[in-house]
Amino acid sequence: xxxxxxxxxxxxxxxxxxxxxxxxxxxxxxxxxxxxxxxxxxxxxxxxxxxxxxxxxxxxxxxxxxxxxxxxxxxxxxxxxxxxxxxxxxxxxxxxxxxxxxxxxxxxxxxxxxxxxxxxxxxxxxxxxxxxxxxxxxxxxxxxxxxxxxxxxxxxxxxxxxxxxxxxxxxxxxxxxxxxxxxxxxxxxxxxxxxxxxxxxxxxxxxxxxxxxxxxxxxxxxxxxxxxxxxxxxxxxxxxxxxxxxxxxxxxxxxxxxxxxxxxxxxxxxxxxxxxxxxxxxxxxxxxxxxxxxxxxxxxxxxxxxxxxxxxxxxxxxxxxxxxxxxxxxxxxxxxxxxxxxxxxxxxxxxxxxxxxxxxxxxxxxxxxxxxxxxxxxxxxxxxxxxxxxxxxxxxxxxxxxxxxxxxxxxxxxxxxxxxxxxxxxxxxxxxxx
Amino acid sequence: xxxxxxxxxxxxxxxxxxxxxxxxxxxxxxxxxxxxxxxxxxxxxxxxxxxxxxxxxxxxxxxxxxxxxxxxxxxxxxxxxxxxxxxxxxxxxxxxxxxxxxxxxxxxxxxxxxxxxxxxxxxxxxxxxxxxxxxxxxxxxxxxxxxxxxxxxxxxxxxxxxxxxxxxxxxxxxxxxxxxxxxxxxxxxxxxxxxxxxxxxxxxxxxxxxxxxxxxxxxxxxxxxxxxxxxxxxxxxxxxxxxxxxxxxxxxxxxxxxxxxxxxx
Numbered sequence: 205x206x207x208x209x210x211x212x213x214x215x216x217x218x219x220x221x222x223x224x225x226x227x228x229x230x231x232x233x234x235x236x237x238x239x240x241x242x243x244x245x246x247x248x249x250x251x252x253x254x255x256x257x258x259x260x261x262x263x264x265x266x267x268x269x270x271x272x273x274x275x276x277x278x279x280x281x282x283x284x285x286x287x288x289x290x291x292x293x294x295x296x297x298x299x300x301x302x303x304x305x306x307x308x309x310x311x312x313x314x315x316x317x318x319x320x321x322x323x324x325x326x327x328x329x330x331x332x333x334x335x336x337x338x339x340x341x342x343x344x345x346x347x348x349x350x351x352x353x354x355x356x357x358x359x360x361x362x363x364x365x366x367x368x369x370x371x372x373x374x375x376x377x378x379x380x381x382x383x384x385x386x387x388x389x390x391x392x393x394x395x396x397x398x399x400x401x402x403x404x405x406x407x408x409x410x411x412x413x414x415x416x417x418x419x420x421x422x423x424x425x426x427x428x429x430x431x432x433x434x435x436x437x438x439x440x441x442x443x444x445x446x447x448x449x450x451x452x453x454x455x456x457x458x459x460x461x462x463x464x465x466x467x468x469x470x471x472x473x474x475x476x477x478x479x480x481x482x483x484x485x486x487x488x489x490x491x492x493x494x495x496x497x498x499x500x501x502x503x504x505x506x507x508x509x510x511x512x513x514x515x516x517x518x519x520x521x522x523x524x525x526x527x528x529x530x531x532x533x534x535x536x537x538x539x540x541x542x543x544x545x546x547x548x549x550x551x552x553x554x555x556x557x558x559x560x561x562x563x564x565x566x567x568x569x570x571x572x573x574x575x576x577x578x579x580x581x582x583x584x585x586x587x588x589x590x591x592x593x594x595x596x597x598x599x600x601x602x603x604x605x606x607x608x609x610x611x612x613x614x615x616x617x618x619x620x621x622x623x624x625x626x627x628x629x630x631x632x633x634x635x636x637x638x
Numbered sequence: 639x640x641x642x643x644x645x646x647x648x649x650x651x652x653x654x655x656x657x658x659x660x661x662x663x664x665x666x667x668x669x670x671x672x673x674x675x676x677x678x679x680x681x682x683x684x685x686x687x688x689x690x691x692x693x694x695x696x697x698x699x700x701x702x703x704x705x706x707x708x709x710x711x712x713x714x715x716x717x718x719x720x721x722x723x724x725x726x727x728x729x730x731x732x733x734x735x736x737x738x739x740x741x742x743x744x745x746x747x748x749x750x751x752x753x754x755x756x757x758x759x760x761x762x763x764x765x766x767x768x769x770x771x772x773x774x775x776x777x778x779x780x781x782x783x784x785x786x787x788x789x790x791x792x793x794x795x796x797x798x799x800x801x802x803x804x805x806x807x808x809x810x811x812x813x814x815x816x817x818x819x820x821x822x823x824x825x826x827x828x829x830x831x832x833x834x835x836x837x838x839x840x841x842x843x844x845x846x847x848x849x850x851x852x853x854x855x856x857x858x859x860x861x862x863x864x865x866x867x868x869x870x871x872x873x874x875x876x877x878x879x880x881x882x883x884x885x886x887x888x889x890x891x892x893x894x895x896x897x898x899x900x901x902x903x
Binding site: 530532533538539540541542543551554555558 | 709710711734737738740741742744746748749750751752761762765766810811814
């Protein structure tokens with residue numbers, strides 16, 4: 205209580221104070237440790253427990269998954285013999301040989317082997333179609349395809365050295381090189397509209413590549429499987445559920461009571477029913493309602509059901525974003541004479557969708573993982589394929605390796621979506637300082 | 639308020655600003671209810687081209703609702719509103735036609751936060767008037783210069799002060815080249831030192847002959863530029879007169895009470 209102000213005497217600073225370095229214990233690595241890992245007793249305890257858990261987990265996992273793993277064997281019994289011979293009685297190691305042997309099946313299902321370049325090309329074109337939607341330039345496509353081609357070249361060298369056949373001069377390689385060149389020379393923002401034309405036509409291109417017709421030999425839906433099926437259902441569901449969800453959310457806000465009731469009924473019905481029920485309806489019950497003799501593709505039915513299911517959730521997520529906008533934004537758009545659709549497209553939706561990004565991506569990730577439920581109606585997605593593999597007498601008894609592989613593959617896709625959403629939020633925040 | 643009053647001495651007499659005989663807005667026996675609540679009662683108001691009307695009154699008297707009815711942000715249930723010869727009905731085409739000709743400035747600016755200042759100004763000319771982008775940019779820069787912030791054109795609304803945002807909102811409305819401008823308490827959300835910069839722009843606009851209806855509590859502004867002051871209370875126009883007699887010789891009891899309250903400090 206003895207400061208200058210307490211006595212209200214005159215104080216004048218005698219000189220300009222020099223800046224001094226911060227105390228060493230608050231900066232650098234030690235400062236970071238203190239700040240983040242040992243800032244309090246409970247924090248320090250959590251840090252020590254976490255480190256202990258990692259020390260317990262990682263060496264064992266590494267030992268099993270890498271050091272004692274077997275990559276080449278024709279059955280689980282052979283795997284076990286190799287491990288016993290190398291590491292002694294009682295040692296356990298991962299038998300990745302099953303993934304090695306069944307890899308193509310996990311990716312393509314029962315898609316005819318000689319036609320598998322078609323899904324490959326469709327997959328590469330998918331990147332060319334979504335990069336202009338997701339990013340400002342095509343650099344991501346250039347880098348992505350570059351990594352893919354380098355990996356392919358390395359694999360070709362490895363195959364040549366070990367005497368395996370590997371055809372590097374496939375249509376996939378050719379398409380990848382062409383796209384990479386295009387992305388390099390015409391990848392700027394000024395060419396974005398041209399790339400978006402490809403995006404617009406992509407569904408048609410992908411349909412003909414995957415199912416055939418016109419120039420290509422047709423492939424039946426029942427031969428689709430593995431991650432190919434996951435991608436077909438996941439990507440279609442994601443691409444179709446967003447616009448449908450937006451329309452449902454706008455419909456639910458509409459002034460027209462009939463339209464509003466239809467949207468509310470639809471959303472509440474779909475959200476109130478498990479996806480599995482809808483899939484059963486799609487696969488079994490629909491036949492009773494359709495005229496006899498109509499044959500309506502099973503994958504198409506599943507696509508419709510998954511899209512409708514996700515769009516109901518999407519509608520509610522977007523409705524949240526619409527509700528978060530101040531009424532003044534609608535009024536300003538109206539008072540300038542913009543029509544309803546102009547106002548929505550130019551003013552309301554860009555802001556509402558931005559607010560909804562975390563929820564939208566959450567729904568996308570949920571949808572992508574829910575594609576595994578199609579295993580229940582006898583479609584062979586990656587999870588659905590595991591049962592026949594485990595029923596094979598060669599691989600009977602193998603569990604961890606198969607489910608672990610599927611889990612890692614799903615994690616890569618879902619984590620990618622999550623990372624993109626965070627990137628997008630940061631990018632949009634930079635251009636919108638309120 | 640003091641600032642605007644001081645300015646009144648240097649500004650030209652309101653009578654120097656021309657008022658034409660042509661009718662810009664005609665409101666006849668207009669009534670509005672919010673559910674059961676009767677907010678606007680038998681409103682009659684005729685505004686000629688070039689007129690500057692200031693609407694004042696206690697809060698909840700229906701002043702904002704009145705001007706929001708003129709560009710159909712609110713619906714009314716009885717009576718009629720005619721803007722530039724176009725009767726306001728529930729026909730969406732007619733509503734959009736009127737909104738194109740009537741500019742509006744809001745209390746809370748309502749700029750579009752995801753667009754730059756320039757994009758805020760060019761959006762409606764490009765999409766509603768189908769103006770080529772380059773021409774729209776030129777028009778927008780002209781009005782941004784008029785409100786004295788051309789240097790902020792590439793910033794986002796969130797980076798500007800309240801007074802600057804409100805001036806952008808005025809420029810945005812002007813870019814549509816409207817016949818009538820509506821101001822809904824344009825300075826009520828501003829810090830005192832920013833009120834003057836916005837009022838200056840509005841005075842400049844009034845002197846250029848723009849037809850204006852302003853809901854405001856800035857009585858200095860009313861004295862300086864209005865050629866009519868309309869006082870509303872409980873959903874009704876209680877008194878309407880030229881500013882000089884309105885302030886010096888109010889007739890109605892409620893007007894006297896209102897003026898004594900707001901001019902007391």
